[in-house]
Amino acid sequence: MTFLTGKTALVTGSVQGIGLAIAKELAGAGARIAVHGLADAALAQAAVDTLLAAGAPEARFFEADMRDVADIERMMAEVDEWGGIDVLVNNAGIQKTAMLADMDKETWDAIIGINLSGPFHTMRLAMPKMAEKGYGRVINIASVHGTVASVAKVPYCASKFGLVGMSKVAALEYAAAGSKRDGGITVNCIGPGWTETAIIEPQIIERAAKYGGDREKGIAELLAEKQPSRRTSDPSEIGALALWLCNPIAHNVTGAVIPVDGGWTAQ
Template sequence: MYTIDLSGQVALVTGSSRGIGAVIASRLAAAGASVAINYRSNAAAADAVIDEIRAAGGEALRVPGDVSDENAAEAVVKTTADRLGRLDILVNNAGVNRDRLMLRMTAADWDEVITVNLRGTFLATRFAIPLMLRQRYGRIVNISSVVGLTGNPGQANYAASKAGQIGFTKAMAREVASRSITVNAVAPGFIEVGEEGGMTAGMTDDQRGQVLSRIPAGHFGTAEDVASAVLYLTSAGASYVNGQTLTIDGGLTA
């Protein structure tokens, strides 16, 4: 049986106080990594994730900060490395959506999504890379979306940000591969995330049926499915996987 051991490693998961990010953080901690739980505003949710990790015997640190802000992103990375000793794994998960058809989309809708999703990925990576270069080791995983591959009506801003993450992933992989640093992306499809719903939130039964009919697997995915992919990409077993986008969509984009 193949097991993943991240003992002695430190991971920073942006936007990990809830949803997919929280599950990713918990899985990394269960594999032995010390995990920095980053969030922008919901300290109570972050503390709940930390309590769960600690109850299971793991180590977690609360690191607030909006990674789309340059000074805050630098502080988040620095605090993680200072408090936990190093930084081996960065998962760029923080993101928002402001879905509207183009005729109704405002410049503010566009700017917020691009700023959080794409600029946040850039900034967190920008400050993490020097640490990884000095260590001559690192794993970066960007949480994109199948929407960045296929597009979706009403999500021009979101699709652009997620496609941008994929391009960013490919460029960064070429820049840092010689230092044993890998940069990959995970592109989730329709994922149900507990009470938050994920991409399936707000769907009518008819809409759910229509979407399910397009998914060869015949069901929606879970946050655990996404976390499993991230866990693999951060492992030693993925050392020769670089610049790739792993779709977690039940065959939707096959």
């Protein structure tokens, strides 16, 4: 599985969690990895080292504030100079919960900026060059909240629904670019449900404590209201799906929203 040899992938938000898991899978298939995220020097270097160990021929950290268009443009130009972008994974995202009436303007602007406007700018800059090469993959990490809503998540749901819609438009605009032989240009979303990252760990520990520390029972209770499988996903599972979407065999899978949510959005 080295079909990404000679190709470069930019994965935003890839110093930890789902982003790092995706980057590791791409690295294992031979891709050079442009790492991005909010990180100090030690965390950034740790991510780079992890990806080199996973098989990336090269890995380098690129810094950019995804709320700042000029900063994004600078980063994209730097990655172009480093080798161009064949695979773009928009994973960087933030969330804050509050009821509609209590949501402040600053939070709205930050969530929409990072989760929706940031991917717009990376896509508009990367995709024309993908079309010139005849191969390109855009994988946008949406959420179940790009398909269904939850209370107290107005900006988050707005950003993820918008990301899904934008991805479908881009998929249509580039559907005829490239060829079956080269792999074409595809744009897809992955919609994770409950996934085991550091963000949900405190909730798991709290629920497990009710069952004498039984982690599986704690997870089942936590997920009962939303995720019928009552099982979390591991970030590596999201990574494996992202890698498959990069395969030339997936040339006709475009404009899709693929849920990894244990049946949440099937209800």
